[in-house]
Amino acid sequence: MNVLYEIGKGLFYFYFKLFNRLEIRGLENFPEDKSVLLCSNHISNLDPPLVGSASPRMVHFMAKEELFKNPIAKGILNGVGAFPIKRGMSDKQAIRKAMTLLKSDKVVGLFPEGTRSKTRKLGKGLTGAGFFALRSNSHILPCAITGSYKPFNKIIVTFGKPIEFSSLREEKASAKEATEKIMEAIDQLLSENS
Structure with a gap:
């Protein structure tokens, strides 16, 4: 058990419940064990603590390398x-770290768009999500954040059903095709919960 993570999760959960009337949907879809690749849309810097506080298991988030430059x-x-990833290039160290976590039946969280959407509309997914989905035997779990972070507005985190990926793995689909399937699942969740 990671004490710092659990304390942070509790504080953020309390904050989002109090100030954003946090509602969590689809918890029954979250696998209780085995590895999970958790893929969500990205609308705010608050998304990682929000999704982390809503998740029933510890989530290891990929975070942009720039955030790790400040020692605190x-x-x-x-x-x-969390672990760093260099954006805009193939980061072998981040890839190894993510694969090690997934092989150890952990939850790895990422935002396939790679950056926040300024329009709040779902952007194009980067191929990294598809790469991890194809290379691991993880459950691929789509997640949607809807609502607003403005004080006292409601925010909803919805976990969808794990995406069926066995056929794509057997067909040796490309990372681009795999990412498109993940983005379609996130987009459907956004439509159903907006």
Whole structure:
């Protein structure tokens, strides 16, 4: 058990419940064990603590490398199980870390768009999500964040049913095709819960 993570999760859960009337949907879809690749839309810097506080299991988030340059932020991020990824290039160290976590039946969280959507509309997914989905035997779990972070507005986190990926793995689909399937599942959740 990661004490720092559990404390942070409890504080953020209390904050989002109090100030954003947090509602969590689809918890029954979250696998209780085995590895999970959790893929969500990205609308705010608050998305990782929101999704982490809504998730029933510890989530190891990929975070942009720039966040780890501040020693205090680096200590906190490392302490809660996040790990850095270089954006815009193939980061072998981040790939190895994610695959190690997935092989150890952990939950890896990522935002396939790679950056926040300024329009709040779902952007194009980067192929990294598809790469991890194809290369691991993980459950691929789509997640949608809807609502608003404005104080006292409602925010909803919805976990969808794990995406069926066995056929794509057997067909040796491309990372791009796999990512498109993940983005379609997130988009459907957004439509159903907006």
